[in-house]
Amino acid sequence: xxxxxxGATGAVGGExxxxxxxxxxxxxxxxxxxxRRSAGRELTFAGRTVRVAVLHDGCFRGVDLxxxxxxxxVSREYAPAAVRAGxxxxxxxxxxxxxxxxxxxxxxxNPDAIRAHRGIIAVPNCTAIILCMxxxxxHRASRVQRIVASTYQAVSGAGARALRELHEQxxxxxxxxxxxxxxxxxxxxxxxxxxxSPVGPDGYNEEESKVMAETRxxxxxPALAITATCVRVPVPRAHSAAIxxxxxxxxxEPDARAALAAAPGVRIVDDRAANHFPMPRDASGxxxxxxxxxxxxxxxxxxxxxxxxxxxxxxxxGAALNGVxxxxxxxxxxx
Amino acid sequence: xxxxxxGATGAVGGExxxxxxxxxxxxxxxxxxxxRRSAGRELTFAGRTVRVAVLHDGCFRGVDLxxxxxxxxVSREYAPAAVRAGxxxxxxxxxxxxxxxxxxxxxxxNPDAIRAHRGIIAVPNCTAIILCMxxxxxHRASRVQRIVASTYQAVSGAGARALRELHEQxxxxxxxxxxxxxxxxxxxxxxxxxxxSPVGPDGYNEEESKVMAETRxxxxxPALAITATCVRVPVPRAHSAAIxxxxxxxxxEPDARAALAAAPGVRIVDDRAANHFPMPRDASGxxxxxxxxxxxxxxxxxxxxxxxxxxxxxxxxGAALNGVxxxxxxxxxxx
Numbered sequence: 259x260x261x262x263x264x265g266a267t268g269a270v271g272g273e274x275x276x277x278x279x280x281x282x283x284x285x286x287x288x289x290x291x292x293x294r295r296s297a298g299r300e301l302t303f304a305g306r307t308v309r310v311a312v313l314h315d316g317c318f319r320g321v322d323l324x325x326x327x328x329x330x331x332v333s334r335e336y337a338p339a340a341v342r343a344g345x346x347x348x349x350x351x352x353x354x355x356x357x358x359x360x361x362x363x364x365x366x367x368n369p370d371a372i373r374a375h376r377g378i379i380a381v382p383n384c385t386a387i388i389l390c391m392x393x394x395x396x397h398r399a400s401r402v403q404r405i406v407a408s409t410y411q412a413v414s415g416a417g418a419r420a421l422r423e424l425h426e427q428x429x430x431x432x433x434x435x436x437x438x439x440x441x442x443x444x445x446x447x448x449x450x451x452x453x454x455s456p457v458g459p460d461g462y463n464e465e466e467s468k469v470m471a472e473t474r475x476x477x478x479x480p481a482l483a484i485t486a487t488c489v490r491v492p493v494p495r496a497h498s499a500a501i502x503x504x505x506x507x508x509x510x511e512p513d514a515r516a517a518l519a520a521a522p523g524v525r526i527v528d529d530r531a532a533n534h535f536p537m538p539r540d541a542s543g544x545x546x547x548x549x550x551x552x553x554x555x556x557x558x559x560x561x562x563x564x565x566x567x568x569x570x571x572x573x574x575x576g577a578a579l580n581g582v583x584x585x586x587x588x589x590x591x592x593x
Numbered sequence: 594x595x596x597x598x599x600g601a602t603g604a605v606g607g608e609x610x611x612x613x614x615x616x617x618x619x620x621x622x623x624x625x626x627x628x629r630r631s632a633g634r635e636l637t638f639a640g641r642t643v644r645v646a647v648l649h650d651g652c653f654r655g656v657d658l659x660x661x662x663x664x665x666x667v668s669r670e671y672a673p674a675a676v677r678a679g680x681x682x683x684x685x686x687x688x689x690x691x692x693x694x695x696x697x698x699x700x701x702x703n704p705d706a707i708r709a710h711r712g713i714i715a716v717p718n719c720t721a722i723i724l725c726m727x728x729x730x731x732h733r734a735s736r737v738q739r740i741v742a743s744t745y746q747a748v749s750g751a752g753a754r755a756l757r758e759l760h761e762q763x764x765x766x767x768x769x770x771x772x773x774x775x776x777x778x779x780x781x782x783x784x785x786x787x788x789x790s791p792v793g794p795d796g797y798n799e800e801e802s803k804v805m806a807e808t809r810x811x812x813x814x815p816a817l818a819i820t821a822t823c824v825r826v827p828v829p830r831a832h833s834a835a836i837x838x839x840x841x842x843x844x845x846e847p848d849a850r851a852a853l854a855a856a857p858g859v860r861i862v863d864d865r866a867a868n869h870f871p872m873p874r875d876a877s878g879x880x881x882x883x884x885x886x887x888x889x890x891x892x893x894x895x896x897x898x899x900x901x902x903x904x905x906x907x908x909x910x911g912a913a914l915n916g917v918x919x920x921x922x923x924x925x926x927x928x
Contacts, residue, residue, distance in 0.1 A: 404892055408743035408835035410785055410824065428783075432767035443868055448763075448829050450745055451872040452886060452902070457865040461846075461888030461900075483892035487835040487900055489745065492827050494783050500743035500822040502837075511796075530792040533778055537786040551787060553796030557739055557818035565796075565822055567787070 259284055259589070262321045262345070264336060265328030266290035266301060266310055269418040270350055273578035274325050279304045281582060284589075289321065293328070318343035323585055326350060327577065341377035346588060348379050348581045355380040355472060362475045365583045366523045367394045371478075372584055373591055379584055384576025385409055385465065385488065385497050386472040391547040391575065392501060392568035395521035396514055397477060404483035404504040407469065409453075412493040412538060413446055415572050416454060420446075421494055446492050453488035463488060496538035497576060500551075501566040508561030511554055518549050523575065528552055536569035544571055545579055594619055594924070597656045597680070599671060600663030601625035601636060601645055604753040605685055608913035609660050614639045616917060619924075624656065628663070653678035658920055661685060662912065676712035681923065683714050683916045690715040690807060697810045700918045701858045702729045706813075707919055708926055714919055719911025720744055720800065720823065720832050721807040726882040726910065727836060727903035730856035731849055732812060736841040739818035742804065744788075745826045745833040747873060748781055750907050751789060755781075756829055781827050788823035798823060831873035832911060835886075836901040843896030846889055853884050858910065863887055871904035879906055880914055 261278065265271040271292075278285060288303050292310040299310045311317070313336055318324060324340040326333045326349040333353035340347045354360040361371040363379045364387055372379055382390070389407055396402060414421040419441040427437035427447035437445035444451050455464035462470075465488040474482050483504075491498075503509075518526050527536045528550035536548035547570035555563030570576055596613065600606040606627075613620060623638050627645040634645045646652070648671055653659060659675040661668045661684040668688035675682045689695040696706040698714045699722055707714055717725070724742055731737060749756040754776040762772035762782035772780035779786050790799035797805075800823040809817050818839075826833075838844075853861050862871045863885035871883035882905035890898030905911055 406741050406837045406892070408822075410745070410826070424783075428763060429767040432764040444872060445874065448759075448827065449872055449874045450826060450828060450833060452868055452870045454868065457868055459865075461865060461886065463868070485837060485890045485892040485898070485900060487743075487837075487886065487902065489833075489835065489902075491745070491785060492783065493785060498785060498824075500824065500835075502741045502820060502822075530794075530796060533787055533789065533792055533798070535787045537779060537784055539780065539784045551796065551822065555820045557741070557820040563820070565820060567822065567824075 259322040260287040260320050261285050262289040262291060262318060262324040262340070264291045264313065264324060264326045264332060267292045267296040267299060268327055269414050269421065270327035270573055270577045273573040274327065274581065275301060275303050277574065277578045277582045283582060283585065289317070291317065318345050321345040323348065325581055337378050346375070346379065347377060348381060348584050350381045350577050350581055352383065352468060354378050355382060356475065362472060363584045364390055364476055364580060365587045366391065366521070367476055368478065369587055372587055381577060381581045381584070382472045382476055383468040384415055384572035385411060385499065386469045386476060387576050387580055388497055388547050388568055388570035388572065389469065389499055389501065390473055390476045391523055391570065392549045392566055393503065394477060395517040395524065396503065396509060399513060399517040400509040401506040402503050403506045405473070406502040407486045408500045409486065409488045410491045410493065410498040411453060411488060412495045412497055412572060413442065413490065414495050415497060416442060424492060424494060442490065446490060448492060450489055450491045453490050493538045495571060495573060496541040496569055497572040498536065498538060498567065498569040501568060502555060503564045503566065504558055505562050505564070509564055510561060511552060514552055514564055523547060524549055526550060536567055538569060541569040541571050545574055547575055594657045595622040595655050596620050597624040597626060597653060597659040597675070599626045599648065599659060599661045599667060602627045602631040602634060603662055604749050604756060605662040605908055605912045608908040609662065609916065610636060610638050612909065612913045612917045618917060618920065626652065653680050656680040658683065660916055672713050681710070681714065682712060683716060683919050685716045685912050685916055687718065687803060689713050690717060691810065697807060698919045699725055699811055699915060700922045701726065701856070702811055703813065704922055707922055716912060716916045716919070717807045717811055718803040719750055719907035720746060720834065721804045721811060722911050722915055723832055723882050723903055723905035723907065724804065724834055724836065725808055725811045726858055726905065727884045727901055728838065729812060730852040730859065731838065731844060734848060734852040735844040737817070737838050738841045739839040740808070741837040742821045743835045744821065744823045745828065746788060746823060747828040747830045747832055747907060748777065748825065749830050750832060751777060759827060759829060777825065781825060783827060785824055785826045788825050828873045830906060830908060831876040831904055832907040833871065833873060833902065833904040836903060837890060838899045838901065839893055840897050840899070844899055845896060846887060849887055849899055858882060859884055861885060871902055873904060876904040876906050880909055882910055
């Protein structure tokens, strides 16, 4: 396969390269595209050196698969161009996610929708993926009626600059200096705040609106009741979420455990005696979504409510890994 | 008033001294008590030097008010002794909180219960106080039926050692070293995890059980539906909570704002255009509970659901300030 990575020098772009290499994805030619600023930089992929180029007319000629993670505007313009050139575009931006006819793909959840693509397949919002990975196995076993999610989101979700900023601020406070905020609106080290996306007239930040809308689309439940509070926390990598569920009928704790234990891509971490549950340190760099703190919620009618805590690497399963898994699924269809 | 502080060298004990001094509480004699390890240490209070002593028989003779924050076992043994010696015991531990006849006092919420004390008045769990301060004004305006709370709790809630540990770990990772966890079960810098209290057979950690039981008692609503997920985050000071509410009838967003704006001890921080909402950096060291992210929850029937985010200094309103406010309330009754 001839593969293009658009946004190759960003946080997710770099992860795409790592995941493709680690999973030995059958890459013949690799083309890396970036902004004017990063053009000419050299990246290493599977022992080869790849020079970053800027996007240009005809740059997708001969490309089979193009992974996009350079923001909404770039995807809007160039993903259709890639498709016209004969490639499949796997787009990590929000540009096409809610577009009718574009699958919002999570291979463990909606493989049929992915297979029915018309050229562009959208990778969902990272938090929506992690949330759905934890909720879907339960929903399949006993219909979920309502979700209340509160998130604890890592700074690398805001890009490579925000991640550098957390590390710079960490060094600043360690030295007794004031942390300086540039990439994020407030100092994030030793602090936390409402997700740094614009807040709409309904009071929800854009991240929350995405999580709510995309969860409905991923799970093919347009009427699902869901509300979200998205919070940025001083964690480099891996998003967490406290999840409160209401089931239409009932879901016992043992049944929930069984459903999650059987779910691909999910690992139960739920050791009450050791107080060991999902945390970003354990989820970072890993492929699985960790799910724990599985317990009945007695504030709801007996058997109808459940609490969970989930944690997943938002650059891997929340972005690049999920994108590559979509490509692997399509490859299996072709072969 | 002759005042005793038991646990004077701890995180909350030190805050008791600061709050008494800042609020010019009428202190005649001040006695400071601590563990054997800290006996002999000298503390400063309003220009005087106070030497820390160990608790001993007769140590409360002549004391009018004794503030306890040295843990459950010390309160169990010595708070009744203080009361027998003629003092009022204001206890920050969990020893008497759920005992029938002992008020669980938050002056803005249940002043009558506080006035009806029989010697011991319990200061609620810090998270329960902050949660109740945000929810009570709304509950008074239109009965709350159910609360789903997810917390973001500062390390100083786990004591002075845990706070030192966060700072040591911050310096460690800034220097590229591994953070070492001793006071808390896992590294907390750049990480987060289930609250570090024992997890019961129902899967809830002790903090969550306290928050649920104490919220019901503070608000005099023994049947209130409430569920909580308590999480420790790498923040030095000030607890936060994402709060999802269900109202028995309805509560509009403007009515919620009006109720919160009129509530003593609460400050609304809710600037959507600037994405400025409650955060620990703003709440730390302050007396008010910051409440924001006030928005209708459309996952519930129209007008029945509301989301909030609250943030308060858990050493001040969540502990020492609330204790001193209880004393001030009683002082006003006497005068």
